[in-house]
Amino acid sequence: MSEVLNKGQIRSIIETYLMNTSSDVNSLSWSIAELDGYINEATLYSQQITQFYEDFENIVCTASVSTYTGSPRVYQYQRFTWDRDFLPQTNEYELDRDDPSWRLASPNNPFRFYFPQMAQNYQIVPYPTPSQNGFQYAPFSSELGVVANFLNADGVTADKTYTFNQEFGIVIGFQDTQGAIIMFRPDNVTDPFIANKITYAASAELGELQIYSTDELNIGTSMVRIPDTMVSDFDVPQLPQQCHFGLVFYALMKCFMREGEFQDLQLASGWFEAYGDWMESVLENKARRWATRVRSMEPFEDGSLFAKRLLAVGYPQQLDLKPSY
Amino acid sequence: MAIQNYTLADFRLEIKTRLNEISNDGLWSTSELNGYINRAQLRVVMDTRILQRDIPINVTANVSFYSLPTDTLTPLWMYGPALWGSLRLFPTFLLSLDKQYGGMYQWEKDSDNQSNAFVPFSYNEFILWPAPSSVTTVNLHDVPVPSPLVADTDTTLLPLVAQRTISIFAAYLAMMKSDMQKAMSFLKEYKQRLVSVLELTRHQSQDRPTVLAPGRSFDRSMANPSIRAFRNSRRYY
Numbered sequence: 015m016s017e018v019l020n021k022g023q024i025r026s027i028i029e030t031y032l033m034n035t036s037s038d039v040n041s042l043s044w045s046i047a048e049l050d051g052y053i054n055e056a057t058l059y060s061q062q063i064t065q066f067y068e069d070f071e072n073i074v075c076t077a078s079v080s081t082y083t084g085s086p087r088v089y090q091y092q093r094f095t096w097d098r099d100f101l102p103q104t105n106e107y108e109l110d111r112d113d114p115s116w117r118l119a120s121p122n123n124p125f126r127f128y129f130p131q132m133a134q135n136y137q138i139v140p141y142p143t144p145s146q147n148g149f150q151y152a153p154f155s156s157e158l159g160v161v162a163n164f165l166n167a168d169g170v171t172a173d174k175t176y177t178f179n180q181e182f183g184i185v186i187g188f189q190d191t192q193g194a195i196i197m198f199r200p201d202n203v204t205d206p207f208i209a210n211k212i213t214y215a216a217s218a219e220l221g222e223l224q225i226y227s228t229d230e231l232n233i234g235t236s237m238v239r240i241p242d243t244m245v246s247d248f249d250v251p252q253l254p255q256q257c258h259f260g261l262v263f264y265a266l267m268k269c270f271m272r273e274g275e276f277q278d279l280q281l282a283s284g285w286f287e288a289y290g291d292w293m294e295s296v297l298e299n300k301a302r303r304w305a306t307r308v309r310s311m312e313p314f315e316d317g318s319l320f321a322k323r324l325l326a327v328g329y330p331q332q333l334d335l336k337p338s339y
Numbered sequence: 340m341a342i343q344n345y346t347l348a349d350f351r352l353e354i355k356t357r358l359n360e361i362s363n364d365g366l367w368s369t370s371e372l373n374g375y376i377n378r379a380q381l382r383v384v385m386d387t388r389i390l391q392r393d394i395p396i397n398v399t400a401n402v403s404f405y406s407l408p409t410d411t412l413t414p415l416w417m418y419g420p421a422l423w424g425s426l427r428l429f430p431t432f433l434l435s436l437d438k439q440y441g442g443m444y445q446w447e448k449d450s451d452n453q454s455n456a457f458v459p460f461s462y463n464e465f466i467l468w469p470a471p472s473s474v475t476t477v478n479l480h481d482v483p484v485p486s487p488l489v490a491d492t493d494t495t496l497l498p499l500v501a502q503r504t505i506s507i508f509a510a511y512l513a514m515m516k517s518d519m520q521k522a523m524s525f526l527k528e529y530k531q532r533l534v535s536v537l538e539l540t541r542h543q544s545q546d547r548p549t550v551l552a553p554g555r556s557f558d559r560s561m562a563n564p565s566i567r568a569f570r571n572s573r574r575y576y
Contacts, residue, residue: 017381017484030371031516068461093433098447100437236433236460254462255484256385256412259378284519291526292382299385304459305415307430 019258022247025049027262032269043276044269050244056264057241057251061089063293063323064300065238067252068092073138073233075148078121084136088237095234096124096140104128109141121145127233140233148232256296263289271330286330294320345502348491350376353506357525358513367513377487379509381412383501387536388413388482389543390496395476401451403470407463413482414459420475423453428467428477431456436468501536504529 019027028049061067073082075096084091094101104126109116124140131137241252251258263285270282297319345353351372355361384390394408407414417428436446436458451472458466467477485495495502511525 016487017377027374033516066462093437095447099445100434100442102442254412256381259381281519284515284523287523288515295382295385299388299413302388303413303415304430307459 017255017258018250019255019261020248020250021050021053021244024053024251024258024261024265025247027259028053028265028269031262031266044272048272049265049269052265052268053251053261054243055268056261057244057253059264059327060251060253060257060260060293061239061241062327063320064253064257064296065089066254066257066300067239067241069237069239071235071237072148072229073235075140075144075146075232077145077147078143080139080143081130082138082140082233084138084235086135087239087242088136088235089240090238091136091235092238093236094127094138095229096127096144097231098229098234099125101125101127101140101233104141106130116141119143124233138233144231146231149228149230256299257293260289260292260296263292267330282330290320290324294318297323343499344494345499345505346491347373347376347488347493350488350502350506350509351491354510354513357506357510358517366517372509372513373488375509375512376505378512379505379507380485380488380495380497382508383497383504383533383536384412384482384485386533387501387540389498389501389536389540390485391415391480391482393478393480394483395478397474397476398454398467398471399474400472401470403466403468404460405465405467407465407479408481408483409463410484411463411479411481412484415480415482417457417465417477417479419454419477422473422475426455428454429456431458431468433458433466498539500539504532504536507532 025046032044069087071085071087073084075082094103101124105128109126109128113119119142122142122145124142124144126141128139128141129136130139239252242249244251251261267282267285267289270276270278270285301319343349351369352361354372354376355367358367360367394411396405396408398405416430419426419428436456439446446468449469452469454467454469454471454477456468458468460466485497488495495505497505507525507529511522511529514522514525
């Protein structure tokens, strides 16, 4: 037994609490699909509260193309680079103020970026428009070569137990020794769920790497992620394992908040309190990670960390929450 | 007489007593209670940070990006290998590295060397800077996730005062299935008992504020007679 829980295990714990073990989707109580929906919602909500899961991604630049679309995985961007140099954010007002003819600027090496529009995905404009194509290797061809190696769980040494054959597919395992800080990311085009997302070793089931790019001459981003939607029962929430059990409480709150025969707002409130208690402990623990890293001039935060994050992301309004929340 | 050391079966018996379901499985099955006990153990370690250890992480030349061990719960600090003088590595931020030399320093393109700083990234990764120039290990001091109790005879690594809070919290988790109000009274009891465990933690770590540097009056080096004598002697040079 481990404290890493996959979607199936989380649902099983929820069903035990609900004393609802029926697998009949037409049963009057809570269907599997409904519980799965709650678990996914709990994962997103917990990520919004904790902001635990961060990621890197490259946006491949094309010469003379000005606007790029950010990945749908982004919750909030943290940092942009172009060709591994920090790219400060600006806006159109500042550009107009500083250089009225900036819109006519010829392509060159970008040194700023701005977000021109807001939509489902971020729109990104590096300024000036890039004048060169960025590095990317896709699709793989026989000319470029295909194979590297698997890495062991330490993420460093090559795993010699794998030989590449038709059964396992052909790829995977890269490192860029020319200075890119992104060595190799799991292939989240094919399957984002590697158990606990710790190991860099791919498995036979993951398939092959489809695209590989470095941040050389490209836009490199770091961001707070939106967790992937879990589909299979073996998918693991992309949060540290201490958060996994908390998801149970959130889903139970949703179960009892649902309109209908089983609605019980008092119970829902109780489960949300349990969720808050667990997440408070998670956040307290998060605040103590890397204890000597200076985050603020105040040595101790006042009051509840969970309550503050709750105010930032909103809380279920049907519940009559105590003033402490 | 020996000091009590709870096994999984001991925990379960105590919880069943609290739940008034001692002899047979009724509302709660054995495997269910074992699950609650393990989650309670995790929660106690989260709240008290009593388990701590040093664990090596392999690093290789010219690669900056590494993962924390899979069972790290709370990473606390890191220090380099003897090869780098066993010096402490300092946590920093990507944007702090960007700001070096007025923002003109291209640190991502820097050559490899002895790492002296690291950037914690996501919940399970970190970036060493400069990238190491050799294959070696850095050492992480962390709070690990406790090993789960599986067999009835398994015991925890926690001291007795912390063990006692496990059954209270596990009873809270179990009671929520039956009566939310009674469960909340267990939670309250857990939080009260936890204070005694935290006292133990404070004694063990001799905590001083780590975020703000303590003032001169808190400088403990003067408590060492030889240092005090050395400092005092300098006045007369």
